[in-house]
Amino acid sequence: xxxxxxxxxxxxxxxxxxxxxxxxxxxxxxxxxxxxxxxxxxxxxxxxxxxxxxxxxxxxxxxxxxxxxxxxxxxxxxxxxxxxxxxxxxxxxxxxxxxxxxxxxxxxxxxxxxxxxxxxxxxxxxxxxxxxxxxxxxxxxxxxxxxxxxxxxxxxxxxxxxxxxxxxxxxxxxxxxxxxxxxxxxxxxxxxxxxxxxxxxxxxxxxxxxxxxxxxxxxxxxxxxxxxxxxxxxxxxxxxxxxxxxxxxxxxxxxxxxxxxxxxxxxxxxxxxxxxxxxxxxxxxxxxxxxxxxxxxxxxxxxxxxxxxxxxxxxxxxxxxxxxxxxxxxxxxxxxxx
Amino acid sequence: xxxxxxxxxxxxxxxxxxxxxxxxxxxxxxxxxxxxxxxxxxxxxxxxxxxxxxxxxxxxxxxxxxxxxxxxxxxxxxxxxxxxxxxxxxxxxxxxxxxxxxxxxxxxxxxxxxxxxxxxxxxxxxxxxxxxxxxxxxxxxxxxxxxxxxxxxxx
Numbered sequence: 365x366x367x368x369x370x371x372x373x374x375x376x377x378x379x380x381x382x383x384x385x386x387x388x389x390x391x392x393x394x395x396x397x398x399x400x401x402x403x404x405x406x407x408x409x410x411x412x413x414x415x416x417x418x419x420x421x422x423x424x425x426x427x428x429x430x431x432x433x434x435x436x437x438x439x440x441x442x443x444x445x446x447x448x449x450x451x452x453x454x455x456x457x458x459x460x461x462x463x464x465x466x467x468x469x470x471x472x473x474x475x476x477x478x479x480x481x482x483x484x485x486x487x488x489x490x491x492x493x494x495x496x497x498x499x500x501x502x503x504x505x506x507x508x509x510x511x512x513x514x515x516x517x518x519x520x521x522x523x524x525x526x527x528x529x530x531x532x533x534x535x536x537x538x539x540x541x542x543x544x545x546x547x548x549x550x551x552x553x554x555x556x557x558x559x560x561x562x563x564x565x566x567x568x569x570x571x572x573x574x575x576x577x578x579x580x581x582x583x584x585x586x587x588x589x590x591x592x593x594x595x596x597x598x599x600x601x602x603x604x605x606x607x608x609x610x611x612x613x614x615x616x617x618x619x620x621x622x623x624x625x626x627x628x629x630x631x632x633x634x635x636x637x638x639x640x641x642x643x644x645x646x647x648x649x650x651x652x653x654x655x656x657x658x659x660x661x662x663x664x665x666x667x668x669x670x671x672x673x674x675x676x677x678x679x680x681x682x683x684x685x686x687x688x689x690x691x692x693x694x695x696x697x698x699x700x701x702x
Numbered sequence: 703x704x705x706x707x708x709x710x711x712x713x714x715x716x717x718x719x720x721x722x723x724x725x726x727x728x729x730x731x732x733x734x735x736x737x738x739x740x741x742x743x744x745x746x747x748x749x750x751x752x753x754x755x756x757x758x759x760x761x762x763x764x765x766x767x768x769x770x771x772x773x774x775x776x777x778x779x780x781x782x783x784x785x786x787x788x789x790x791x792x793x794x795x796x797x798x799x800x801x802x803x804x805x806x807x808x809x810x811x812x813x814x815x816x817x818x819x820x821x822x823x824x825x826x827x828x829x830x831x832x833x834x835x836x837x838x839x840x841x842x843x844x845x846x847x848x849x850x851x852x853x854x855x856x857x
Binding site for chain 2: 414415510514515516517518519520521522523524525558559560565568572603606607
């Protein structure tokens with residue numbers, strides 16, 4: 365069977381199982397609507413470390429340790445790691461995963477990294493290049509603020525369109541072994557730039573990219589939105605959600621019934637002061653692990669399109685007056701027993 | 703899609719997102735800024751009056767007032783209370799000298815981990831730097847202007 369679908373998608377004809385997953389978050393996420401679903405909630409936002417960067421590394425380390433334990437695998441069983449985060453030169457992954465001694469592919473797709481890591485991991489499994497791989501991504505509110513915005517103690521007013529970086533890490537074991545939950549296809553996304561320059565309105569920056577990827581995925585596989593129980597974006601937030609649904613409607617697909625956004629799900633907008641919603645590559649990862657995969661496992665949903673979204677900017681590109689391009693990677697995840 | 707069409711699409715999109723992006727209520731923000739800014743100024747005046755009652759001259763009064771306000775803002779920054787004041791009061795808490803103190807103390811705390819020289823030393827003025835640079839530059843320009851006007855006998 366042809367695995368190459370349409371313009372940019374892949375339909376795996378070999379099994380890619382999501383054997384197990386793990387999520388670890390901090391206090392604020394634990395107090396959110398998904399609170400009781402996470403594996404570990406750490407009350408100390410710095411995780412007993414010296415710096416925020418170390419704290420984020422610890423998040424990844426703990427997430428991988430946890431998922432290996434849950435899947436009853438030793439680190440020697442894992443052939444490759446696909447990992448990424450939001451920090452410069454992805455130092456959270458480099459320092460967090462150092463001690464595992466597993467060959468590493470470091471990936472960066474801003475907040476879409478979870479989708480990118482899962483896609484590459486799935487391709488490695490489907491291609492027969494590995495029997496088990498781990499995909500892991502993380503983000504930390506404090507290290508992201510420090511990297512992209514202001515020091516934490518600096519007083520400023522966040523606009524209502526701004527999102528709140530999720531402190532958390534999600535890890536996934538992909539395997540050629542059987543699992544009810546499998547990745548059956550992917551649509552890697554293109555860089556899409558609609559010339560938005562407001563880096564505090566990430567939803568508007570990324571919505572065109574999500575639109576492009578979802579549209580392409582649906583047409584490559586020749587599906588209607590009804591094919592999926594949910595079409596789940598990473599961190600478009602309230603502003604981005606509205607834009608995405610409108611843009612896709614203009615292209616002929618109405619996803620208003622199926623659409624869900626991890627950034628909207630993870631926080632309670634009214635009580636947690638998170639404005640447009642959660643963001644970061646930990647946001648989609650922990651929501652996938654704690655909520656989406658569980659819904660699939662419990663047969664509440666059969667098939668979902670998981671589309672983490674990323675804003676490809678740095679403080680340098682922003683200061684030099686560049687716009688904020690977006691990217692989104694789609695992963696089809698289904699419970700094959702239904 | 704050619705360049706022109708792309709520009710048109712981007713322009714339309716930017717106009718559209720302006721409509722759907724929620725913004726803070728300007729009137730409410732100004733009102734809160736007035737309250738917080740006003741409170742800070744009242745505290746400053748109270749310190750000044752107290753200094754006056756101790757018999758200090760005007761310059762000394764001003765110096766003590768600034769010193770105490772700056773110290774208070776730095777302490778509140780250290781306890782992570784000042785950001786909440788700004789979140790509520792906006793420019794009312796940013797513009798007074800206390801906001802300036804906050805913008806210097808915050809990076810000092812945040813970048814301490816990166817060392818005394820490359821951390822605190824290099825980055826302490828990342829936010830306040832422009833204010834200092836252009837503040838000094840502006841006073842230099844004004845000074846020069848004043849000097850020239852003096853020389854040609856206008857003043």
